[in-house]
Amino acid sequence: MKTTYSADQDALFAAYTRTTNTWGRLTLFVGFVIATAIPFIVMFTTDLDVTAGQIITAFIAVAAVYGAFYVIEPITYYPILGTAGMYQAFLIGNIANKLVPSxxxxxxxxxxxxGTRKAAYAATAAISGAAVVHVTSLLLLVGVLGTWIVSIMPPSITEVARVYILPSILGGVMVQLIATLKQVKATAISIGVALLVILLLVPNTPKLVSSFQIAICVVLTVAIVWFTHGAKDDDEDSALIN
Amino acid sequence: MNLSQSTTSQISAVANSPLLWILAVAVLGVVLLQSYVYMRAVRANAAGADMTQREVFQAFRAGGVAAIGPSLAVVLVAIALLPLFGTPPILVRIGLIGSAATETASASIAAGTVGANLGDASYTPDVFLIALMAMSLSGACWMISTLILTPILARGESALAHVNPALMAIIPAGALLAAFAGLTVNELPKSTIHILATVVSAVIMAICLWVARRLNQAWLREWALGFSIVGGLIAAYIATN
Known part of the structure; x- marks a missing residue:
C-alpha cells in the first residue's frame, strides 16, 4: 500500500513538524532548566553546608552507573518515537511502561x-493524552492525597517507610532486572562482584573506597563481562530503564 | 531515634518549602503546555495525514486511558517515597524523565559518597541536598543528550544509529545489574529487618512476575514494584513492632 499526499497535505505536515520541533525543543529545555535549578535554589536559599567537590563527586558516582544510558536511550528510542515524540518522551519519562504502550x-x-503520517499523529495525540493523565495523577493523588495521607500517618509508620524503603525497593528491582535482562552470566558476575566488594573489600580498606563502592562494582562487572564476552552470545536484549 | 526525627523534620522543612512547591507545579505545567501545543498542531494539520478530527480525539483518549493503570502503579511507589524526599522533589523527579528505581539508586549512591545512608541518622539535610543534586544532574544529562542527539538522528545516516549492538546490550545491562546488586548487598549487613524487607520485596516481585507470565496478566507487571515495596514495608513494620 503506497499512500500519496497532495501538496496541500505536505504543507500541513510540514507545519506540524515545524511546530512540534520548535515547541518540543523549547518545552524540553524549559523543563530541564526548572528541574535542574531546584537543587541549586535549595542550596542558595538555605544554610546547608554542601561543597562543589561533594556535588561533583556524587554526580560522578551516579554517572558511572547511568552514563551509558544518557546516550544509548535517545538513540534506541528515536526510531520508535520520531522527532516530535522524543521531546515528549524525554521530558515526561516513563517511556517504556507508559508512553510507548499508549x-x-x-x-x-x-x-x-x-510508518505512516497518521501513525505519527496518533502517537503524538496518544502521548499527549497519557501526559495529561500522568500529570493529573501526580498532582492529585501524590501531591494532594499522598501528602495528606503521609501527614495523618502515625510517625511509627512513616518512620518505617523512611528507614526501610530502600531495601523494600531494591529487593524487588533486583529480581525485576534479572528477569527482564535475562543475562545469566552478567547477573552471576554482578552478584559475585557485589558480595566481594561490599562485604570483603570495603570493610578492610580506607573510607575513600566505600564512597565509590557502587562505581567500583560497576566498573569491575562491566570489565569482566566485556572481556569474557564470546562472539556468539551477542543476542542479549538491550537494556532500557526509562 | 530522637536525633533522626529532628533531622527528618529539618529535611521536611527544606523539601516542602513553598518555593519548591511552585517550581514542582511549574514543571508539571510545562508538561501540560507541551501536550497542549502538540495537540493543537495535530488538530490543525490532521488533514495532512488523512486523519479526521474524530480520529485525533480517539487517539488522545485511547492514549490517556492506556496510561491510567501505569500511572496509578507509579503513584503507589511515589507515595511510599514521600517520607524520604518530601512531596515537591518527588513530583519533579517522578514527573520527569527517570523512574522510582533510577532516582532512589542515584540518591543512595550520592549519599554513599559522603558516607551516609538514606533514611537512617546519617541522612541529614546536607545529605538530602547532595542526593537531590545528583538525581537532578543525572536527569539533566538525559534531557541535554536528547536535545543534542535528536536533530542529529533526524538527519538520518548518522553513524550513531549503527553503534555495535553487543556494546549497546552488554555495557548498560552490566552497569545496571552491578549497581543494583551492589546497592542491595549494601543493605543486608545493616540489620536483620533490612534483610527481611529485601527478601520479602524480592519474593513478592518473583511471584508477581511468575503469575503475570503464567496467567498472561500484563497489568501485574506494572504493579509488581508497588506491591513489592508495600510488602517489604509491612514486613519491616511488623518486625519492628
Whole structure:
C-alpha cells in the first residue's frame, strides 16, 4: 500500500513538524532548566553546608552507573518515537511502561499503519493524552492525597517507610532486572562482584573506597563481562530503564 | 531515634518549602503546555495525514486511558517515597524523565559518597541536598543528550544509529545489574529487618512476575514494584513492632 499526499497535505505536515520541533525543543529545555535549578535554589536559599567537590563527586558516582544510558536511550528510542515524540518522551519519562504502550494502543484503535503520517499523529495525540493523565495523577493523588495521607500517618509508620524503603525497593528491582535482562552470566558476575566488594573489600580498606563502592562494582562487572564476552552470545536484549 | 526525627523534620522543612512547591507545579505545567501545543498542531494539520478530527480525539483518549493503570502503579511507589524526599522533589523527579528505581539508586549512591545512608541518622539535610543534586544532574544529562542527539538522528545516516549492538546490550545491562546488586548487598549487613524487607520485596516481585507470565496478566507487571515495596514495608513494620 503506497499512500500519496497532495501538496496541500505536505504543507500541513510540514507545519506540524515545524511546530512540534520548535515547541518540543523549547518545552524540553524549559523543563530541564526548572528541574535542574531546584537543587541549586535549595542550596542558595538555605544554610546547608554542601561543597562543589561533594556535588561533583556524587554526580560522578551516579554517572558511572547511568552514563551509558544518557546516550544509548535517545538513540534506541528515536526510531520508535520520531522527532516530535522524543521531546515528549524525554521530558515526561516513563517511556517504556507508559508512553510507548499508549501510542501503540491509540494507533491500533484508529487503525493507523506503522510508518505512516497518521501513525505519527496518533502517537503524538496518544502521548499527549497519557501526559495529561500522568500529570493529573501526580498532582492529585501524590501531591494532594499522598501528602495528606503521609501527614495523618502515625510517625511509627512513616518512620518505617523512611528507614526501610530502600531495601523494600531494591529487593524487588533486583529480581525485576534479572528477569527482564535475562543475562545469566552478567547477573552471576554482578552478584559475585557485589558480595566481594561490599562485604570483603570495603570493610578492610580506607573510607575513600566505600564512597565509590557502587562505581567500583560497576566498573569491575562491566570489565569482566566485556572481556569474557564470546562472539556468539551477542543476542542479549538491550537494556532500557526509562 | 530522637536525633533522626529532628533531622527528618529539618529535611521536611527544606523539601516542602513553598518555593519548591511552585517550581514542582511549574514543571508539571510545562508538561501540560507541551501536550497542549502538540495537540493543537495535530488538530490543525490532521488533514495532512488523512486523519479526521474524530480520529485525533480517539487517539488522545485511547492514549490517556492506556496510561491510567501505569500511572496509578507509579503513584503507589511515589507515595511510599514521600517520607524520604518530601512531596515537591518527588513530583519533579517522578514527573520527569527517570523512574522510582533510577532516582532512589542515584540518591543512595550520592549519599554513599559522603558516607551516609538514606533514611537512617546519617541522612541529614546536607545529605538530602547532595542526593537531590545528583538525581537532578543525572536527569539533566538525559534531557541535554536528547536535545543534542535528536536533530542529529533526524538527519538520518548518522553513524550513531549503527553503534555495535553487543556494546549497546552488554555495557548498560552490566552497569545496571552491578549497581543494583551492589546497592542491595549494601543493605543486608545493616540489620536483620533490612534483610527481611529485601527478601520479602524480592519474593513478592518473583511471584508477581511468575503469575503475570503464567496467567498472561500484563497489568501485574506494572504493579509488581508497588506491591513489592508495600510488602517489604509491612514486613519491616511488623518486625519492628
Amino acid at each position: 501510542a501503540i494502543v491509540a494507533q491500533s484503535t484508529i487503525g493507523a499503519k506503522p
